[in-house]
Amino acid sequence: MYGPGDVRVETVPDATLQQPTDALVRVVRTCVCGSDLHPYHSRPASAEGSPMGHEFIGVVEETGAEVGNVRPGDFVIAPFAFFDNTCEFCGEGLTTSCLHGGFFSTAQAEAVRVPQADGTLVTAPVGEDSALLPSLLTLSDVLITGHHAAVTAGVGPRTSVTVIGDGAVGLLAVLAAKRLGAERILLMGRHKTRTDLGLEFGATDVVAERGDEGIATVRDLTGGHGTHTVLECVGHLPAYEQALGVVRAGGVISRVGVPQYDEAPAGRDLFGRNITLTGGPGAQRPYIEELLPDVLEGRIEPGKVFDRTVGLDGVPEGYRAMDAREALKVLVQP
Numbered sequence: 001m002y003g004p005g006d007v008r009v010e011t012v013p014d015a016t017l018q019q020p021t022d023a024l025v026r027v028v029r030t031c032v033c034g035s036d037l038h039p040y041h042s043r044p045a046s047a048e049g050s051p052m053g054h055e056f057i058g059v060v061e062e063t064g065a066e067v068g069n070v071r072p073g074d075f076v077i078a079p080f081a082f083f084d085n086t087c088e089f090c091g092e093g094l095t096t097s098c099l100h101g102g103f104f105s106t107a108q109a110e111a112v113r114v115p116q117a118d119g120t121l122v123t124a125p126v127g128e129d130s131a132l133l134p135s136l137l138t139l140s141d142v143l144i145t146g147h148h149a150a151v152t153a154g155v156g157p158r159t160s161v162t163v164i165g166d167g168a169v170g171l172l173a174v175l176a177a178k179r180l181g182a183e184r185i186l187l188m189g190r191h192k193t194r195t196d197l198g199l200e201f202g203a204t205d206v207v208a209e210r211g212d213e214g215i216a217t218v219r220d221l222t223g224g225h226g227t228h229t230v231l232e233c234v235g236h237l238p239a240y241e242q243a244l245g246v247v248r249a250g251g252v253i254s255r256v257g258v259p260q261y262d263e264a265p266a267g268r269d270l271f272g273r274n275i276t277l278t279g280g281p282g283a284q285r286p287y288i289e290e291l292l293p294d295v296l297e298g299r300i301e302p303g304k305v306f307d308r309t310v311g312l313d314g315v316p317e318g319y320r321a322m323d324a325r326e327a328l329k330v331l332v333q334p
């Protein structure tokens with residue numbers, strides 16, 4: 001990415017092993033993320049450009065001398081962060097805070113160097129022609145992110161939920177909330193094809209209005225009080241303000257859309273109504289291990305969020321189509 005709206009496909013030096021803990025993974029599927037659209041709008045233009053992409057599944061081609069958990073030929077899922085899975089934060093399941101970790105940024109490519117391969121990569125018993133590839137790819141980011149929103153908010157059978165945002169993360173937050181037993185799930189979104197998929201994933205109500213009107217509608221639907229939990233899957237300030245408006249007293253707001261703001265109300269309204277604010281990056285290895293069996297056994301089909309497939313040459317068009325909301329989420333088959 002060279003600047004706003006400027007994505008180019010280029011030949012760059014091959015990814016190679018650099019540390020004995022690295023693996024080299026050939027990318028079988030990657031994709032364009034809603035969070036890639038933030039720099040697509042606002043990253044300052046640069047002459048060098050930046051590689052892009054943080055979601056991928058693929059096949060291990062080569063491993064460093066200290067890698068023992070994966071070997072060449074293994075089909076693997078990589079979350080959007082890498083981690084050793086041994087430090088004190090990893091031990092608590094918070095792999096995105098790994099003392100030796102970081103975040104991927106070069107996945108829209110033919111191959112990726114994976115640091116901390118033993119901790120990071122999760123193997124899956126599938127072939128490169130598996131029909132499950134789109135769903136497995138959601139374990140790299142959008143499904144585990146939606147699940148993270150639901151888990152950190154404390155969604156369970158007795159919890160009412162508002163999901164803000166009808167992008168891929170919002171829709172999979174619906175699926176995750178349903179999977180955790182929520183009986184009432186209100187999806188706030190305006191794009192009918194997307195909210196229809198949200199209904200299929202388990203939403204019970206769709207609220208198309210936004211802002212004060214949307215808040216009033218959610219309150220009308222919930223006896224005037226709002227919902228126990230709000231999963232904010234957008235990242236812009238108006239979405240957070242909407243979350244404040246629809247959360248019930250004593251409730252929880254979990255944000256998993258990357259905030260595009262530094263300052264937001266967190267004062268008396270949160271305090272006076274005993275609101276908890278949580279959320280953050282959801283690339284936690286235990287989520288993949290928990291959700292993978294549901295994908296492999298077909299209990300959930302999160303891959304339905306992909307509605308377009310391109311080759312690497314089609315990536316610039318993929319960004320454009322997602323930005324124009326012509327595509328919900330673009331799958332890339334290198």
Ligand SMILES: [Zn+2]
Pocket residue numbers: 083084085086087088089090091095097098099100101
């Ligand atoms: Zn760690």
